[in-house]
Each structure stands twice: as structure tokens, then as C-alpha cells.
Amino acid sequence: xxxxxxxxxxxxxxxxxxxxxxxxxxxxxxxxxxxxxxxxxxxxxxxxxxxxxxxxxxxxxxxxxxxxxxxxxxxxxxxxxxxxxxxxxxxxxxxxxxxxxxxxxxxxxxxxxxxxxxxxxxxxxx
Amino acid sequence: xxxxxxxxxxxxxxxxxxxxxxxxxxxxxxxxxxxxxxxxxxxxxxxxxxxxxxxxxxxxxxxxxxxxxxxxxxxxxxxxxxxxxxxxxxxxxxxxxxxxxxxxxxxxx
Numbered sequence: 001x002x003x004x005x006x007x008x009x010x011x012x013x014x015x016x017x018x019x020x021x022x023x024x025x026x027x028x029x030x031x032x033x034x035x036x037x038x039x040x041x042x043x044x045x046x047x048x049x050x051x052x053x054x055x056x057x058x059x060x061x062x063x064x065x066x067x068x069x070x071x072x073x074x075x076x077x078x079x080x081x082x083x084x085x086x087x088x089x090x091x092x093x094x095x096x097x098x099x100x101x102x103x104x105x106x107x108x109x110x111x112x113x114x115x116x117x118x119x120x121x122x123x124x125x126x
Numbered sequence: 127x128x129x130x131x132x133x134x135x136x137x138x139x140x141x142x143x144x145x146x147x148x149x150x151x152x153x154x155x156x157x158x159x160x161x162x163x164x165x166x167x168x169x170x171x172x173x174x175x176x177x178x179x180x181x182x183x184x185x186x187x188x189x190x191x192x193x194x195x196x197x198x199x200x201x202x203x204x205x206x207x208x209x210x211x212x213x214x215x216x217x218x219x220x221x222x223x224x225x226x227x228x229x230x231x232x233x234x235x
Contacts, residue, residue: 037224039171046128047163047171047214049224062223096170102218104158109218112161114173114182 002027004097004117012091012124018084022097022117029078030055036073036080037100037113040093048093052100053080060102087124094119129154130215130227137233138205146200146230148215154225158218160198162191165212165229174213175200202232210234 008020022036029036037052051061053071061069070083084091098113131149138144150156162175173182175191178198190201198215215227 046212046229047165047216047226049216049226052224060222060224063221098171101176104218105220105222109158109220110177111159111216111218111224112173112176113163113171113216114176116170116172118170 002099002115004099004115006095006097006117006120008095008120008122010121010123012087012122013126014088014124015086016124018082018087018091018122018124020082020095020097020120020122022080022082024078024080024099027099028075029073029080030075033101033103035060035100035102036071037098038071038082039096039098039113039116041096041119042090042093050082050084050095052102089124092122092124094121128228129219129225130217132213132215132227132230134228135231135233137235139235140205140207142205143201143203144205144232145202146213146215146232148198148200148227150196150198150217150225152196153221154196154217154219155193155198156196157220160191160193160215160217162189162198162200163214163216164209165214166210167212171214205234207234 035052038050073080098116103110165171178193179191
């Protein structure tokens with residue numbers, strides 16, 4: 001059974017870099033036709049997609065966050081990671097990692113996330 | 127402001143049927159598949175529907191999905207108290223990004 005687990009610091013100061021890792025067990029990050037994605041949920045708000053990466057390097061980022069984002073995949077460790085630079089209080093959220101089925105661009109794009117990690121709360125505060 | 131529009135809340139009695147709408151545009155729902163997620167506070171979101179109307183293994187047939195034009199609908203029949211959760215729709219936008227709805231809180235009265 002595929003399982004994902006997020007890890008990383010839970011408290012950051014403004015202007016610091018957020019770094020999270022998602023460890024995948026029960027399956028390989030090198031699987032074909034699946035990306036690996038990050039999604040976040042700020043307190044009291046809805047889900048926001050951050051970005052997704054294929055093991056070969058193809059990446060899609062949320063345009064509103066793109067300038068501060070880096071997603072990478074480490075096939076040797078069966079992990080993928082997220083870095084967000086210059087964080088502010090607006091980056092405070094529960095961060096989830098998930099396997100991302102993405103067939104796009106396509107005539108009719110297919111896209112869904114399953115399974116998800118349990119999530120990790122990241123707070124940005126001085 | 128979410129790209130996809132959902133009602134903030136819906137409610138119904140146990141055993142009843144409820145629907146949750148998700149409205150978008152031709153650049154997202156109108157030309158791509160829709161997925162739906164159930165999110166109970168403090169837990170991992172769960173995929174309920176993918177490909178507009180397909181259920182992953184283990185999801186009961188009380189949950190159904192449909193799409194027409196630029197809108198999609200999640201239906202839940204035989205409501206149970208355990209169905210109280212937030213529900214989100216999601217799809218691909220042709221601007222090369224994933225978009226979600228703002229979420230709908232389901233209350234089972």
C-alpha cells in the first residue's frame with residue numbers, strides 16, 4: 001500500500017526558506033505516468049496546489065508561487081522535496097504531499113491526487 | 127478567490143441525498159476531467175471521484191460524480207454522520223495549472 005509522509009521544520013521566520021521532504025513507501029517515485037505533488041491549506045481556507053514534478057524532471061508550478069518554488073525528486077532515496085524561498089505569514093499552512101496522476105496537456109486532461117500524506121503544519125512567525 | 131466556485135455549505139438529514147456543485151469555465155472544467163476530494167479536519171484528503179464519474183477502489187457507490195459543460199456535481203446518497211466533512215472539486219486548467227474549488231462544508235443534521 002502506497003504511503004506518503006511529510007517531514008520538515010514546523011516553525012520559520014519571515015524571509016527564511018521552507019524545506020519539506022515527502023518520503024514514499026510501498027511504491028517507487030520512478031513509476032511511470034505519475035507526478036509527485038505538493039498542496040497546502042492555509043488556516044481556515046481551502047486547498048491550494050503548489051506544484052508537481054515527474055521523476056524525469058518535468059515540472060509544473062502554481063504561477064502565483066513559481067518564482068519562489070523548487071520541487072525536486074530523489075529517486076535514490078524514494079523522496080521528493082519542496083523549497084519555498086522568502087516565506088511570509090501568508091505561507092503559514094498545512095502542507096500535504098501526494099501522488100499526482102497527471103496526463104496533460106491533452107485533448108482532455110486527466111488529473112487527480114491519491115494518496116495524500118497526513119500533512120505537516122508550517123508556521124511562519126517572527 | 128478560487129478559480130472553481132463551490133457553495134460554502136450544504137446540509138441534509140441522515141439518509142437523505144445531497145449534491146455539491148462546482149462551477150468553472152471552458153479553460154478548466156469545460157475541457158478537462160474533474161476530481162472530488164473528501165477532507166475531514168486533521169486527516170489526509172481522500173480521493174472520492176476521478177475522471178468526472180469514476181470511483182477509486184473502496185469508495186462506496188453512495189458517492190457519484192457528473193459533469194455538464196463547465197460545471198460538475200458531486201452527489202451523496204444515504205447520508206451518514208460520518209460524511210460530515212469538507213468537499214473539494216479539482217481539475218486541470220489550460221493555463222498549465224491545477225485548480226481547486228473553495229470547498230463545501232457538508233453538515234448532516
